[in-house]
Amino acid sequence: xxxxxxxxxxxxxxxxxxxxxxxxxxxxxxxxxxxxxxxxxxxxxxxxxxxxxxxxxxxxxxxxxxxxxxxxxxxxxxxxxxxxxxxxxxxxxxxxxxxxxxxxxxxxxxxxxxxxxxxxxxxxxxxxxxxxxxxxxxxxxxxxxxxxxxxxxxxxxxxxxxxxxxxxxxxxxxxxxxxxxxxxxxxxxxxxxxxxxxxxxxxxxxxxxxxxxxxxxxxxxxxxxxxx
Numbered sequence: 001x002x003x004x005x006x007x008x009x010x011x012x013x014x015x016x017x018x019x020x021x022x023x024x025x026x027x028x029x030x031x032x033x034x035x036x037x038x039x040x041x042x043x044x045x046x047x048x049x050x051x052x053x054x055x056x057x058x059x060x061x062x063x064x065x066x067x068x069x070x071x072x073x074x075x076x077x078x079x080x081x082x083x084x085x086x087x088x089x090x091x092x093x094x095x096x097x098x099x100x101x102x103x104x105x106x107x108x109x110x111x112x113x114x115x116x117x118x119x120x121x122x123x124x125x126x127x128x129x130x131x132x133x134x135x136x137x138x139x140x141x142x143x144x145x146x147x148x149x150x151x152x153x154x155x156x157x158x159x160x161x162x163x164x165x166x167x168x169x170x171x172x173x174x175x176x177x178x179x180x181x182x183x184x185x186x187x188x189x190x191x192x193x194x195x196x197x198x199x200x201x202x203x204x205x206x207x208x209x210x211x212x213x214x215x216x217x218x219x220x221x222x223x224x225x226x227x228x
Contacts, residue, residue: 018152018153018154019151019152019153019154020153020154021153021154021155021156021157021161021165022161022164022165026164027160027161027164027170027171028170029170030164030168030169030170031168031169031170032169032170032172033163033167033169033170033171033172033201034169035172035193035197036088036093036193036196036197036200038189038192038193040091040092040093040196041092041093041094041095041192041193041196042092042093042094042095043095043097043187043192044094044095044096044097044103045096045097045099045100045103046100046102046103047100047102047103047105047106049103050096050102050103050106050107051106053087053094053096053106054106054109054110056089056092056094057087057089057094057110057116059089060089060116061115061116061117062116062117062118062119062203062206062207063087063088063089063116063117063118063119063199063203064086064087064088064089064093064119064120064198064199064200064201064202064203064204064206065085065086065087065088065118065119065120065123065126065138065141065199065202066085066086066120066121066123066126066195066198066199066202067081067082067084067085067086067126067129067130068081068082068083068084068086068182068191068195069081069082069083069129069182070083070181070182070183071179071181079129080133081129081133081182081183082098082126082129082130082133082182083097083098083182083183084096084097084098084182084187084195085098085107085111085130086195086196086198086199087110087118087199088196088199088200088202088203089203090200090203090204090207093195093196093197093199093200094196095187095192095195095196097185097187098133098134099185104133104134107134108134108135108136111130111134111136111138111139112136112137112138112139113139113140114139114140115140116139116140117140117142117206118138118139118140118141118142119141119142119144119202119203119205119206120141120142120143120144120198120199120202121143121144121145121156121157121158121159121162121202122143122145122156122158123141123143124143127141142206144157144162144202144205144206144209145157145158147209148161148162148165153165159171159173159198159201159202159205160173162201162205163201163204163205166205166208166209167204167208171197171201173194173198174190174194176190177190177191177193177194177195178194182195
């Protein structure tokens with residue numbers, strides 16, 4: 001007599017509940033998120049300035065990370081970006097221009113450095129462009145959208161949504177600055193503030209997630225954020 005197969009056990013429900021990403025209208029009602037002031041933003045365009053930035057960044061275990069590229073408006077036109085790379089600690093954000101070969105080389109060294117988490121949003125395209133332009137694979141990059149998806153958010157969060165969720169604040173981004181020419185030799189103050197705060201806010205989000213992970217019983221760190 002053939003034995004009947006054992007009954008299939010139902011899969012246990014996921015412990016991570018689905019959560020909705022705040023929409024534009026919800027975010028618009030929040031108070032503004034604080035911004036990094038101009039005196040805490042450093043423009044880096046020469047190897048000497050890059051050396052000073054490297055010394056300061058070396059003391060941190062995590063950086064906010066982002067890039068900006070000159071926008072393309074013609075179909076089929078390929079970007080030769082990134083034109084700037086932003087790296088931030090909690091105290092300062094550095095906006096690296098990539099016109100000078102020596103400055104580019106130092107940025108490449110920073111991005112290839114292992115042991116320092118480089119946290120940001122939507123970094124897939126950024127890392128591809130960096131590989132093409134700087135010839136390095138950025139190391140220890142943490143895509144913060146991945147962390148939020150593991151916490152039950154279905155859609156990509158982005159910095160605006162993340163700041164709304166974690167800080168109950170509205171992150172202000174200038175559309176005019178976003179679509180400006182990042183390849184210009186001289187960047188405006190509005191461009192510097194926009195670029196620096198993108199990276200700085202990403203680090204603020206990373207730190208808040210670290211605190212959350214620690215409170216839930218995990219040791220802080222890149223791997224624990226991804227495993228929670």
